[in-house]
Amino acid sequence: MSEKKPLELTDTMEISKHFRLQWEEVPKAYVLLYPEGRVQLNGSAGEIVKRVDGKTTIAAIAEELQKTFNEPDLRKDVLAGLEIAYGNGWIRVKTSAA
């Protein structure tokens, strides 16, 4: 984990191979599913991770969230949230992205 390079706003992320993100009606939350495991995301983490699509840069995700929730600057929060997901191996940097 520690040898991973810190994420940058220009990076584009995707859900890691063999992980699946899905909305669950009973807990009303996004969950990440993997072999014999399940991580339930809290409200803000869910809002961030559901925008991880292998196409949108981190900066663009932050911008979209700023608009949606009418917040001035969420770049730091989005980066911090994605760092946690990245550190846990739930998401990865899309290498082929332009």
Add this chain to the structure above:
Amino acid sequence: METVGSELKQVQRSGIPYPQWLNVELTYQCPLHCVYCYNPIDYAKYDQELTTAEWVRVLGEARKMGVVQLGLSGGEPLLRDDLEEIVAEAHKLGFYTNLLTSGIGMNETRIKRLKDNGLDHIQVSFQDSTKEMNDFLSSTKTFDLKKKIARMVKEYDYPMVLNVVLHRMNLDHIDKILGLAEEMDADYVELANTQYYGWSFLNRDQLLPTHAQLEKAEAYVNEFRKRIGDKMKIFFVVPDYHATRPKACMNGWGNIFINIAPDGMVLPCHEARMLPGINFPNVRDLALDQIWYDSDAFNIYRGDSWMKEPCRSCPDKTKDFGGCRCQAYMLTQDATNTDPICDLSPKHHLVTEAVAQAELLKPNVEIKPLVFRLNKNSKALTENRAPEEVIP
């Protein structure tokens, strides 16, 4: 289902969490005869397996309750020729589907079909790292076939999860077992030290390792972990007989986990069928949510009002729930006792004596014949006769 009545029930049910994990044991039949199998000794008599339609109905009920992780196990689930159909239905319902298999019965057609139908993950179990030990412990000739299946799992882009049950006879091969995992490019490795239930309890004295074996194996695992890094996730399930505090069995009775046996009996764990005096409901008679929320069987060991001392006044009771009810029953004949794994239990000596006996023996010396998991042995033991076949 969406009636006023069911809404009222939801209110009464507050305080009981919704289940997250469903394990369906599709069949107790198995081509392997592993000496450490945790299936019940008397499995052969539960041969009235649920039909495809019954399984599909139950899966729908579970999904509505909030279950998202689904284990498809057995016995050997590949022996059900409707496995592909069950997987397809489970996938449509939104489950994350985990197939727990020995690999026997898998072929290219089936693995492709399962992928197309939405199977998410295949866990292949190995009995040991060498052909000789693998085949001996499972009383079959399956090692090469398993290696072939493991390669197919990779080819078809499933996460590769290797499971090896550890005990006295294979712990010393841990380096070769992890070598095999590396060779197969496994994503996850589960090194599960034997838990003593069912057939493994029957063979406990031959399977219990020494402290030295365990320490050496764990040290090797830690070293290997450092070297391999993020490439492979390794889980080392600590053996509870060598511990002083019990495991938080199933994360608490009726808390997150449901097991459904091949005959439709609904259980809070894989083993609870053995407990006397509890009338475990069947999905043929009752809806799954009624069983989970309202049945005596699922409520009997929820919370802590059933606990005796030393659990009742113990600060750890919210952490370990007093350990395992089945282990308490097997070792003390009373399921409400503290799990004797706990060194606060007045019966802890039952565990330390078993471990001490293991220390006296040289590793890999057999003290009595192993009893293999065979239909005829199951029938014999159910009828209180001696097993017919030992070390075939």
